[in-house]
Amino acid sequence: xxxxxxRRIAQAAVVMFVISLISFSIQxxxxxxxRELVGQAVSEQERNALREExxxxxxxxxxxxxxxxxxxxxxxGDSYFFKEPALQVILKKLPATLELVFGATLIIVLLSVPLGxxxxxxxxxxxxxxxxxxxxxxxxxPVFLTAILLMYVFAIELGLMPSFGRGELVHVFGYWDSGxxxxxxxxxxxxxxxxxSSIMLPLFIRLIRxxxxxxxxxxxxxxxxxxxxxxxxxxxxxxxxxxxLPVITVGGVQIGxxxxxxxxxxxxxxxxxxxxxxxxxxxxxxxxxIVAYLIVVGAIFVITNTIVDLIYGLVNPTVKLxxxx
Amino acid sequence: MQSxxxxxxxxxxxxxxxxxxxxxxxxxxxxxxxxxxxxxLSASLLAPVLAPFDPYDLTQVxxxxxxxxxxxxxxxxxxxxxxxxxxxxxxxxxxLYGTRISLMIGVCAVLLQAFLGIVIGLIAGYFxxxxxxxxxxxxxxxxxxxxxxxxxxxxxxxxAAFGAELYQELALFMLIMVIGIxxxxxxxxxxxxxxxxxxxxxxxxxxxxxxxxxNRIMFRxxxxxxxxxxxxxSTVQIANAIISEASLSFLGLGMPPSKPSLGxxxxxxxxFIFSGSWWITIIPGIVLICLVLVVNxxxxxxxxxxxxxxxKG
Amino acid sequence: MALLEVKNLEVxxxxxxxAVTALRDISFTVDRGQRLGIVGESGAGKSVAAxxxxxxxxxxxxxxxxxxxxxxxxxxxxxxxQLRNVRGNRISMIFQDPMMTLNPVLTVGAQMVECLQAHxxxxxxxxxxxxxxxxKLVQIPSPEKRLDxxxxxxxxxxxxxxxxxxxxxxxxDIIIADEPTTALDVTIQxxxxxLLLELCTSQNLGLILITHDLxxxxxxxxxxxxxxxxxxxxQGPTKEIINDAQHPYTQGLINALPQQGVPGERLxxxxxAMPPLQRIPKGCAFHPxxxxxxxxxxxxxxxxxxxxxxRVACHMVEDMIKQAxxxxxxxx
Numbered sequence: 001x002x003x004x005x006x007r008r009i010a011q012a013a014v015v016m017f018v019i020s021l022i023s024f025s026i027q028x029x030x031x032x033x034x035r036e037l038v039g040q041a042v043s044e045q046e047r048n049a050l051r052e053e054x055x056x057x058x059x060x061x062x063x064x065x066x067x068x069x070x071x072x073x074x075x076x077g078d079s080y081f082f083k084e085p086a087l088q089v090i091l092k093k094l095p096a097t098l099e100l101v102f103g104a105t106l107i108i109v110l111l112s113v114p115l116g117x118x119x120x121x122x123x124x125x126x127x128x129x130x131x132x133x134x135x136x137x138x139x140x141x142p143v144f145l146t147a148i149l150l151m152y153v154f155a156i157e158l159g160l161m162p163s164f165g166r167g168e169l170v171h172v173f174g175y176w177d178s179g180x181x182x183x184x185x186x187x188x189x190x191x192x193x194x195x196x197s198s199i200m201l202p203l204f205i206r207l208i209r210x211x212x213x214x215x216x217x218x219x220x221x222x223x224x225x226x227x228x229x230x231x232x233x234x235x236x237x238x239x240x241x242x243x244x245l246p247v248i249t250v251g252g253v254q255i256g257x258x259x260x261x262x263x264x265x266x267x268x269x270x271x272x273x274x275x276x277x278x279x280x281x282x283x284x285x286x287x288x289x290i291v292a293y294l295i296v297v298g299a300i301f302v303i304t305n306t307i308v309d310l311i312y313g314l315v316n317p318t319v320k321l322x323x324x325x
Numbered sequence: 326m327q328s329x330x331x332x333x334x335x336x337x338x339x340x341x342x343x344x345x346x347x348x349x350x351x352x353x354x355x356x357x358x359x360x361x362x363x364x365x366l367s368a369s370l371l372a373p374v375l376a377p378f379d380p381y382d383l384t385q386v387x388x389x390x391x392x393x394x395x396x397x398x399x400x401x402x403x404x405x406x407x408x409x410x411x412x413x414x415x416x417x418x419x420x421l422y423g424t425r426i427s428l429m430i431g432v433c434a435v436l437l438q439a440f441l442g443i444v445i446g447l448i449a450g451y452f453x454x455x456x457x458x459x460x461x462x463x464x465x466x467x468x469x470x471x472x473x474x475x476x477x478x479x480x481x482x483x484x485a486a487f488g489a490e491l492y493q494e495l496a497l498f499m500l501i502m503v504i505g506i507x508x509x510x511x512x513x514x515x516x517x518x519x520x521x522x523x524x525x526x527x528x529x530x531x532x533x534x535x536x537x538x539x540n541r542i543m544f545r546x547x548x549x550x551x552x553x554x555x556x557x558x559s560t561v562q563i564a565n566a567i568i569s570e571a572s573l574s575f576l577g578l579g580m581p582p583s584k585p586s587l588g589x590x591x592x593x594x595x596x597f598i599f600s601g602s603w604w605i606t607i608i609p610g611i612v613l614i615c616l617v618l619v620v621n622x623x624x625x626x627x628x629x630x631x632x633x634x635x636x637k638g
Numbered sequence: 639m640a641l642l643e644v645k646n647l648e649v650x651x652x653x654x655x656x657a658v659t660a661l662r663d664i665s666f667t668v669d670r671g672q673r674l675g676i677v678g679e680s681g682a683g684k685s686v687a688a689x690x691x692x693x694x695x696x697x698x699x700x701x702x703x704x705x706x707x708x709x710x711x712x713x714x715x716x717x718x719x720q721l722r723n724v725r726g727n728r729i730s731m732i733f734q735d736p737m738m739t740l741n742p743v744l745t746v747g748a749q750m751v752e753c754l755q756a757h758x759x760x761x762x763x764x765x766x767x768x769x770x771x772x773x774k775l776v777q778i779p780s781p782e783k784r785l786d787x788x789x790x791x792x793x794x795x796x797x798x799x800x801x802x803x804x805x806x807x808x809x810x811d812i813i814i815a816d817e818p819t820t821a822l823d824v825t826i827q828x829x830x831x832x833l834l835l836e837l838c839t840s841q842n843l844g845l846i847l848i849t850h851d852l853x854x855x856x857x858x859x860x861x862x863x864x865x866x867x868x869x870x871x872x873q874g875p876t877k878e879i880i881n882d883a884q885h886p887y888t889q890g891l892i893n894a895l896p897q898q899g900v901p902g903e904r905l906x907x908x909x910x911a912m913p914p915l916q917r918i919p920k921g922c923a924f925h926p927x928x929x930x931x932x933x934x935x936x937x938x939x940x941x942x943x944x945x946x947x948x949r950v951a952c953h954m955v956e957d958m959i960k961q962a963x964x965x966x967x968x969x970x
Contacts, residue, residue, distance in 0.1 A: 227756065
């Protein structure tokens with residue numbers, strides 16, 4: 001367990017180092033911080049003096065070291081647009097994105113397992129055929145288009161659902177204003193969550209189905225039948241546990257894609273989360289904000305991957321958490 | 326399939342007798358998908374001939390024609406079957422040209438992926454050892470980053486660095502490069518697995534014993550065997566590449582509205598959806614869905630028929 | 639009536655190109671304390687026969703006709719629940735490859751306890767006690783430790799011992815063992831076979847042993863069946879067949895044994911290979927490889943001829959017996 005933790009921390013350190021390097025070079029090359037600070041009406045001499053004073057003429061490594069030292073303390077500079085610490089701006093938007101991701105994950109987990117398992121056990125059943133048919137349509141529609149179509153049908157044409165924003169929020173603590181506790185908040189969450197899950201859900205249904213069908217052909221499942229076990233136990237313990245191993249691995253890989261999809265979904269529904277903010281920052285060339293976003297996303301990436309690894313280790317006894325497979 | 330069609334008559338006869346062709350004839354979904362795909366492909370290739378207007382030619386566009394609904398609706402205009410967009414461009418012509426761009430980016434990006442992946446996969450599988458280890462590690466790392474996420478960040482940074490105008494000119498090239506480079510591991514892993522399986526077989530040893538050079542063995546003997554998994558992956562990858570391109574364009578990181586792909590068309594119409602001009606978004610959206618769907622259906626069908634051993638991550 | 643009676647069993651494989659017959663006209667009986675060996679080359683249909691007894695054929699295989707009567711009831715007409723109650727309880731199975739048979743994500747204990755709990759009302763603690771007892775019976779080293787281990791922590795030989803222990807859990811009447819030692823190291827094969835034989839005799843179990851190893855069959859079984867291309871070609875008491883095989887194929891198999899060879903000379907080999915199921919020749923399926931083949935063998939399928947305690951499907955044997963009988967009857 002200790003070895004696992006050390007390995008994980010080392011890995012996280014490497015990832016964060018790479019991200020910080022990328023972030024720093026962005027900050028170094030994009031936009032001129034001086035112009036942002038003092039505007040155009042300053043003479044060349046004054047500029048140079050200021051440059052020197054701010055350390056902008058120092059060698060790359062010195063500048064990077066300064067950046068990294070500050071970054072470790074959580075200081076990524078102020079957003080040009082919001083005139084606030086960039087990290088703080090991002091973190092304020094984090095709960096909105098996390099709630100959206102939570103909603104989508106809930107849909108994916110609750111639906112993909114039963115539907116995938118069912119269509120593997122009864123491949124010729126009409127419901128399985130329907131599920132597979134809808135799945136292939138599902139993976140063929142880009143997330144943003146699903147979002148637009150949902151919004152067009154349910155919000156604009158039918159007027160059943162709100163079309164943008166988070167609705168009524170309840171303050172929980174810190175930066176966390178939650179939409180979970182009001183009906184209005186939940187109503188605002190439904191369409192974006194469905195949209196966000198729209199490609200992942202069919203992807204996982206198909207994955208679970210194909211893995212499960214393969215497992216059902218295995219010798220140990222045939223042996224379980226030969227032992228005269230109850231079909232429920234064979235399907236949901238013997239087969240499902242083995243099916244979930246590759247599914248968990250793929251789940252880990254898909255986390256990054258999920259983050260990318262939040263940008264799309266939030267843009268369509270004007271969901272006030274990190275992704276929406278990031279796109280605005282890109283359009284405004286708000287470099288500190290872009291950097292802060294990258295670092296927060298990197299951190300999420302490392303944390304979720306660690307959790308996925310832990311879950312995988314718990315399910316698969318052949319993996320000792322201490323070492324490599 | 327195309328190559329077989331163009332090949333000599335004996336090849337054609339061979340093809341007609343194959344399992345591939347027989348199962349194609351039996352599968353209605355495959356036939357319909359292929360027909361629709363062929364229609365979309367030829368329509369986009371013939372766009373300059375089929376399109377009544379040239380959407381890139383600003384002299385043909387009149388802002389007074391903006392946001393005219395499709396001609397089966399009230400206030401429709403006979404000239405514009407699918408209506409016009411917010412700049413007054415004919416939707417039908419713009420969609421034809423947009424499909425062309427979407428398909429081009431998808432196909433070129435996948436060609437790039439396949440080229441990189443096959444070369445790297447062959448090298449890794451054939452030489453094994455440290456080379457293999459290093460390349461597969463690299464593939465793992467590459468795969469653990471989401472393509473779309475990487476593409477968004479890279480393109481966002483480039484856009485910020487170049488400025489919007491210069492970026493718009495480079496968008497086509499950038500999209501192909503980013504989508505093309507990000508997904509090579511898919512091919513590399515499968516090709517490598519096939520090479521490893523093939524290398525164990527006798528004919529490769531035999532080829533080596535009679536003194537064939539290693540690159541000759543790779544290209545003449547092993548490569549043909551990787552064909553069916555590569556074909557299956559390619560269909561899925563084209564569908565994914567088209568989706569990625571559309572998503573990036575929708576975010577404003579892809580094709581500019583002046584030279585729109587399906588994604589940027591949908592994006593430019595999105596702000597007008599609230600004012601009732603649904604067709605600017607929905608019609609290109611449906612075309613996009615159809616295109617991706619038939620490619621995916623063909624991919625599924627091909628996977629069932631060819632049943633190659635695909636590498637699973 | 640015998641405890642297990644397989645009657646005119648026929649199995650087909652539904653392939654894309656149409657149904658292919660994998661087994662035809664298989665009949666045999668097994669009682670408690672009786673040991674039956676089924677031998678043949680790979681692809682002869684031995685494993686298909688073994689799995690069809692408990693209706694465990696994997697797709698696209700299915701039983702197209704015949705009866706499998708166990709304890710007076712046809713297994714093929716039972717409800718899934720009734721059949722489930724026979725499987726693992728009264729007839730248990732040992733699979734070929736112990737590496738693939740145990741579920742990799744469940745502990746040995748869990749896989750033993752579940753089997754007991756599927757057929758009897760026992761608490762988990764009692765089930766573990768029975769499991770431990772059986773593990774001791776199969777002479778596994780430090781049995782207490784094994785219950786909480788996962789399959790990957792055990793060697794192949796140990797896994798097969800555990801599978802034998804699972805087969806014994808509910809004191810079954812009959813064990814079906816499908817090549818139980820093929821996947822093991824040569825040094826361990828004999829150990830496992832001895833253990834199986836010893837347990838069958840001490841517990842008075844019926845055994846159906848599927849193997850390609852004639853040596854093992856002659857040591858372990860009392861009755862045997864030789865299969866070729868999905869059919870029985872010779873069936874009877876093991877001793878009789880081993881000592882005086884009638885069918886040219888069985889003779890070939892016995893001549894191919896290393897014990898039969900002259901030191902320093904090449905071992906005998908039956909020429910040719912067994913045909914795949916889709917291309918079984920007309921007439922006697924063995925005729926293309928048979929040195930005694932006549933015109934008749936290419937056209938007619940041979941029926942069974944009774945020869946001593948055995949029955950043999952071969953035109954030549956049929957002719958020989960007729961010739962032997964005709965003068966005798968004429969004299970009378």
